[in-house]
Amino acid sequence: MKQEGLLCTKFKTRSRKYSSYKGRIGKVAPSLVNRNFKVKRPKQIWLTDVTEFKIKEYKQRLYLSPILDVYNSEIISYTISHHPTIKLTNTMLEKAIV
Template sequence: MSILFKVAKLAKSVYYYWINQFNKPNKDDELIKVIKEICKESNYTYGYRRVTQDLSNRGINVNHKKVRRLMKELGLSCSKFTHRGRKFRSFKGKVGKVAKNIINRRFKTHVPFQKIVTDITEFKLKNGQKLYLSPFMDLYSSEIISFEISKRPSLEIVINPLKEMIAMRPDLSYRLTIHSDQGWHYQHSQYTKLLKANKVFQSMSRKGNCLD
């Protein structure tokens, strides 16, 4: 072996260092295993924030930046939502409070949890059954922070993911604004009170204006 070291001009210490590195178990192996498990359980719809939250729920506290890096290395980034559903028309006139259009088509942001948009989409299955999807998407990363799928477009389809999203929100120096259409769900007092209690600004698009 010493002859090989001389020929390769390689110090013994360097050789054995790399041998030990290759034999050393990856300290992230267990973490990666759990991350893969969470992604599989979510049908690969979770982004790094929801995975970080799920890890925390399991007693594993990891920085979200590390989770994002590992997911990127593993190719486990959340797939963007694509669908052939149609926007659910939930407008019933003024049934509560209609908020101002604070976002006003300014959909870009350079920080997370500053601008989040939401709506309800209706899907029709082959058997004729209808399903309703209510996602909350962060405009910073286009990541779906939370969502609810239901057979009925009840109030809970927006309340449940809203509560989940608020619970995941980190401490910020700026306030969050949630933008939606003027559907009755978003005018409902239970929804608006929940926003107010958590110091979240509400923004609504103008009636009949899809560009908002």
């Protein structure tokens, strides 16, 4: 893009500002996986995250919290909410365990 003189105005480095909620800082859990994502059977390692989606037509944000099984990349459980709360993640975990 630089060679052709193209510029994306939406994502100028000066215009982007990181504004993620930091929350309270507590203890960091030790890494039990140590980035070794090779497993021999299902339900050995699950990964999770909370992702924010902005939906312009509804003028709101949605938060997705899935659990992914490392063995076969299957989504075990997920929840969607309008707020990133502990209820979002706990509901997702409860659905996965049942």
